[in-house]
Amino acid sequence: MNSSEQQAHEATAESVRPKRNRWTSFSLLTILLLLTIAALGISHVRMSWQMDENNQAMATMEAELAKLRKEAGYLEISDESLVHVVAAPTHEDLVWRWKVFVPDGVTMKSHMSVKRSTGGSMTSTSQLGEGENQIELAIYRGPEGEWKQKITVIHGPSTSSSSGQLPEDFMSWLNNATTSSSGLMRSEGTKVFQPDQDVTLLKMTAHGREKQDPKTGAPGKATKESTEITAWLAPEENP
Numbered sequence: 001m002n003s004s005e006q007q008a009h010e011a012t013a014e015s016v017r018p019k020r021n022r023w024t025s026f027s028l029l030t031i032l033l034l035l036t037i038a039a040l041g042i043s044h045v046r047m048s049w050q051m052d053e054n055n056q057a058m059a060t061m062e063a064e065l066a067k068l069r070k071e072a073g074y075l076e077i078s079d080e081s082l083v084h085v086v087a088a089p090t091h092e093d094l095v096w097r098w099k100v101f102v103p104d105g106v107t108m109k110s111h112m113s114v115k116r117s118t119g120g121s122m123t124s125t126s127q128l129g130e131g132e133n134q135i136e137l138a139i140y141r142g143p144e145g146e147w148k149q150k151i152t153v154i155h156g157p158s159t160s161s162s163s164g165q166l167p168e169d170f171m172s173w174l175n176n177a178t179t180s181s182s183g184l185m186r187s188e189g190t191k192v193f194q195p196d197q198d199v200t201l202l203k204m205t206a207h208g209r210e211k212q213d214p215k216t217g218a219p220g221k222a223t224k225e226s227t228e229i230t231a232w233l234a235p236e237e238n239p
Contacts, residue, residue: 070189075099075132078192083108085199085233086190094139096231098184098201102128106195107236112137112151114166117226122149124162128233129155137202137231139166147171151231174227177206183231199233 073088081103088097102108108128115121128135134154142148147170150163183202184191193199206227 070186073097073099073186074190075101076190077101078190080104081195083193083195083197083199083233084190085184085193085201087184087186087188087201088134089186092138096137096202098135100128100133100135100233102130102133103195104130106130108195108233109236110135110151110153110201110231110233112149112231113229114139114149114170115228115230116167116170120167122164122166124149124151124164126151126153126160126162128153129158131155135201135231139171139229141171170227173208173225174206177208177227179204179206181205196235198235201231201233202229203231204229 070086073086075084075086077084080101083103083106084101086099088099090097100108100110109125110128111123111125113121113123126135132155136150136152136154138150138152140148140150142165147166147168148163149166150161152159152161181202181204183200206229208225
């Protein structure tokens, strides 16, 4: 084969050899890059949704926990220089409980008073200790059938109480009265007060109901008698 024939053969071979298309190669790289970006975007969106769901679940759990703490009367202390009070649950009528935190160096007493508009009042007092205390106020029937009021303070292993006797007809009158109450409620959770503040724990007012005419059944005049049951905390200055 002479040189001219060899050149012609090489030219023919070169013409039939498949040519690489750089545009096709570039398009494949672009598609791979776009797919990678899309996958990363989808992954980011899924993670964002999952984080939002987790945050919502955490917020729901925290709200439920806060509700349970309030119902259980959990005392949450945020600043040990302040007085903290929370109402605790009871399962008895005419029994009230609170948990109280008293700062170091502060002297406080708990008081319970029953006052009748017809005359006469009685106050029971008990001292709180520094730190956490539990206060229980109760109106109950004594061992000899008499009605009494009692305030009890539990501070660590020690318990102190003060009580007094109520008029014989007190409960029979109270059971036939209309009552309204205010003070610290369980739904409020822990409340915070300055050490020099008085704190109203409970104020229950009872008013006599209207009496019916025994002959006609028509409502008569309401009795003017009323009773206030009040429980509060009061600081005392150290001598």
